[in-house]
Each structure stands twice: as structure tokens, then as C-alpha cells.
Amino acid sequence: MEGTGPESSDRPTGAPARKIFIKTYGCQMNVYDSARMADVMAPKGYAEVDTPEEADFILLNTCHIREKAAEKVYSELGRLRLLKEEKAARGERLMIGVAGCVAQAEGEEMRRRAPAVDLVVGPQTYHRLPEYVARLDNGSPGIVETEFPVEAKFESLSMAETRKTLARGATAFLTVQEGCDKFCAFCVVPYTRGGEYSRPVTRLLDEAKALADAGVREITLLGQNVNAYHGEDDAGRDTTLGGLIRRLAEISGLERIRYTTSHPRDMDDELIAAHAEVDKLMPYLHLPVQAGSDRILKAMNRKHTAESYLRLIERIRAARPDIAMSGDFIVGFPGETEEDFQATLDLVSEVKYAQAYSFKYSPRPGTPAATEEDQLAEEVKSERLQRLQALLNEQQLAFNRACAGRSMPVLFDRRGRGEAQLVGRSPYLQSVHVDDAPEELFGRLAEVVIDEGHANSLRGRIVEKAVLTA
Numbered sequence: 001m002e003g004t005g006p007e008s009s010d011r012p013t014g015a016p017a018r019k020i021f022i023k024t025y026g027c028q029m030n031v032y033d034s035a036r037m038a039d040v041m042a043p044k045g046y047a048e049v050d051t052p053e054e055a056d057f058i059l060l061n062t063c064h065i066r067e068k069a070a071e072k073v074y075s076e077l078g079r080l081r082l083l084k085e086e087k088a089a090r091g092e093r094l095m096i097g098v099a100g101c102v103a104q105a106e107g108e109e110m111r112r113r114a115p116a117v118d119l120v121v122g123p124q125t126y127h128r129l130p131e132y133v134a135r136l137d138n139g140s141p142g143i144v145e146t147e148f149p150v151e152a153k154f155e156s157l158s159m160a161e162t163r164k165t166l167a168r169g170a171t172a173f174l175t176v177q178e179g180c181d182k183f184c185a186f187c188v189v190p191y192t193r194g195g196e197y198s199r200p201v202t203r204l205l206d207e208a209k210a211l212a213d214a215g216v217r218e219i220t221l222l223g224q225n226v227n228a229y230h231g232e233d234d235a236g237r238d239t240t241l242g243g244l245i246r247r248l249a250e251i252s253g254l255e256r257i258r259y260t261t262s263h264p265r266d267m268d269d270e271l272i273a274a275h276a277e278v279d280k281l282m283p284y285l286h287l288p289v290q291a292g293s294d295r296i297l298k299a300m301n302r303k304h305t306a307e308s309y310l311r312l313i314e315r316i317r318a319a320r321p322d323i324a325m326s327g328d329f330i331v332g333f334p335g336e337t338e339e340d341f342q343a344t345l346d347l348v349s350e351v352k353y354a355q356a357y358s359f360k361y362s363p364r365p366g367t368p369a370a371t372e373e374d375q376l377a378e379e380v381k382s383e384r385l386q387r388l389q390a391l392l393n394e395q396q397l398a399f400n401r402a403c404a405g406r407s408m409p410v411l412f413d414r415r416g417r418g419e420a421q422l423v424g425r426s427p428y429l430q431s432v433h434v435d436d437a438p439e440e441l442f443g444r445l446a447e448v449v450i451d452e453g454h455a456n457s458l459r460g461r462i463v464e465k466a467v468l469t470a
Helices: 028-044 069-089 101-106 108-113 126-137 162-168 201-213 241-248 269-277 294-300 306-319 338-351 378-402
Strands: 018-024 046-048 057-062 095-100 119-121 143-145 171-175 218-222 230-232 238-240 256-260 284-286 324-331 355-360 407-415 422-425 431-434 445-453 457-467
Touching: 018 028, 028 046, 028 057, 028 095, 028 126, 028 171, 028 218, 057 069, 057 101, 069 095, 069 101, 095 101, 095 126, 101 108, 101 119, 108 119, 108 143, 119 126, 126 143, 171 201, 201 230, 201 241, 218 241, 238 241, 241 256, 241 269, 269 306, 294 306, 294 338, 306 338, 324 338, 324 378, 338 378, 355 378, 378 445, 407 431, 431 445
Parallel strands: 018 046, 018 057, 057 095, 095 119, 119 143, 171 218, 218 256, 284 324, 324 355, 431 457
Antiparallel strands: 230 238, 407 422, 407 445, 422 431, 445 457
């Protein structure tokens, strides 16, 4: 991967570059955070490498959402301990750090269970990585920093170098909001990321403009609860996500805007209107409902009902009739009956999702649901999940097949497995495979006629003379 040039480094002239390997777990916000971690370490002489064996500093950026997340990290740390010992036997030093939500949740316990770890840093303090590494270089026996600092980390982060942005491709993530105040009974986010914080509008516009100037054509706005965004503009006025999207749409070179993940309670009129009126806002909305039973939704502390969710989708579709809906579902929440589960199937049948994510409930330590006595048997959760996924897969296939015969703009951001094959994203976030695609289309938008719709992708062909962006 790309190194860091002398112009961006404050290491002594002629000093060898140090090497960092970052492994990212979980959500899109972690992908964004990992890129920024690399950015803050670059001026200190750290160049990114592709394998842990090459590195002087290994950083695991962890996620606590999935089942057994902490144990997977500890298993990886066991392998890295052996690598650290091998390097030490050769007289080489290897630092190991753990960042992100598992680090936040485990804290001092992580260094106790995995003594090979030198640094444990929560998701709100990674902007101070150079300071922590300097302390380790100066002999500190180990650092654990999992407090929620008063200062905003984003105000301490500089823009990524243009050449590094170019290397990352035509699409980019932009974190606009962090944390959550909703306290759903199953979720660890309020405990690992803290309360809701929205970044100032001006900072976001500057970062988005820099991305567009570097060749990024599509930005996905990120937040644990992204549509709760309320950031100040340069006049001190409150700006909602809908207002921010309108400002971002004015940026020259930026062709597409997406956002994730949303909460039904924060889907306001201004954001719905943006879907109707802002051409650059893609017709795809990820709006998790989690369950179709009001009894279970109440137990989850979701503060919406199945009926209010369905009426909300009616309003969104009235504003943007071609919008594709995506969602999240948790199956087997404590106390869920067959009747409750059937309510979820009924809701899915009514909405007709283009895509969705579904999971078996698994307890997260420290969350209210983890202490409930009426936990369901794994075989019950597995059987229900199979039934739900069969219905969701059927809907996704139907949506993809319905795209056959249509012409749509595709942003080509990946190279396919076949020779002269490019892969891009449709407005609905589907992967679109095109054979015999000119290489000059990479990183650009082009009109594509869809020939086939499959379970997880589309296949199409370029419309002659239909390149949409330079």
C-alpha cells in the first residue's frame, strides 16, 4: 500500500519509515475510523502495509455489535502474541494496539487477558494515537485510554492527503454523527460510543470538498444514528441531516450522496423532502425496524410501533416513489413468541424490502436485554432466522430481477474477476457487473442497461457513448 512521503512526515530526514497494519472489524464507521487512524499516523513516519508480518505497529480496530466480538479479538491477539515473540527473538520490536468498541468495553481487562497488548484506545480518542505511541517509545509499560474526552476528536484530525484519497477510490465514507441517546435494550453503542454528537457543518463541507477534489464521486454519510444529526453551521444555526444533504449537493464533482444508519424516530419532514428534491441523494434508504411486534418493540425500547413504521414508509414512498427500502431485523429477542415472530414476517411482506440484514439475538454484556430470564433456545432462534431470511432473499431476488431491461447510472469502483470486467454500484446500491468494460470507466459514472438480475447482483452492458462523468 501507499507509503508516506517526506513532505508529510516529521520524522528525522533519512530515518526509515515505520510500518503500520490496521485490521478493521465491523461497521462502515470503523472503515472510516481506520482510514483516519492511518492519516494521523502518517506524519509520524508510519506507512501502511498489507500484512501484519511487515508491521512495526499492528492496530485492531474492533466492533462490538456482532456475536462473540470480544472473543474473536482475543483469539486474534493470541496469534499476534506469537508474531510479537518471533520478532523479539530476532531483535525486532512490534507494538500491538486495540482500538474501537471492544477496546472501549474491555478496558483494563484487555491488557490483563492479553499482556502482549501495548495500547487499548476507545473510539473517541484515536486522534491521540501519535501521543500514545510516543509514550510507548519512551518506555511506557502500556496505555489504556477509554474515557470519553471533552474535546471532539474530529476537530483534531487533519484532512487526508490527496494522493491517499485517490488511492482509496471513487467512493468514501464521511462520519457526520457519532453516539446514540436511544438506549435500545439490545445495543452497546451508548456505552461504547457515548451520547449523540454532531460535527459542525463547515468542517463536513470542507472534508467533502476535499474528497470531491481528490476524485471521490460518491459519499456515504455515517452515524450510529445518522438522521439524528443536528450540527451548527457557520452562523450558529442548527442544521438537520436534510439541510446538510442540500449543502453537500452543491459541491461540484460530488455526484452521489447516501447515508446510514437511520432510526425511524428521527426521519423528519425535511429529510423526507430531501429524498424528493435532491437529485444527488440516492433512492435507497436503510431504515431498521428490528421487529414487527409492538410488544417486542416496546421491550426493545425502540419507541416506535409497527404501524407508525409502516405509515412512515408510506410517506417516504409518496415523496420518492422509486425508493428502495432496506432494514435490520433481530430474531429471537427475549420473550419473543411465535405470534410475535409472525408479526415480523407480516411486516416484511407488507414493506417488500430490496435488501435487509437479519440476525439472531445474542446478549451483549451490560445491556438490559442480556439480563432477561426468558432467553430463547438457539434452535428456536435459528429456525426463525431461516424463515425470515428465506422471505427477505425472495424479496431481494424479485427486486433485482425487476431491474432487468432498465437503464441506470452505475459508478464503477471495483475491478471484477474476469478480464476487462468492471463492477460498480447502481443507485440502489446493487453490485453491477459489466464485461468488456473500457478501463477508462473505472472511477466514473456510466449508463448501463441491465440484462439480468440475480440474488446478490446485476449484470449489464454499457450504453454506447453514455459516460456521465469525466
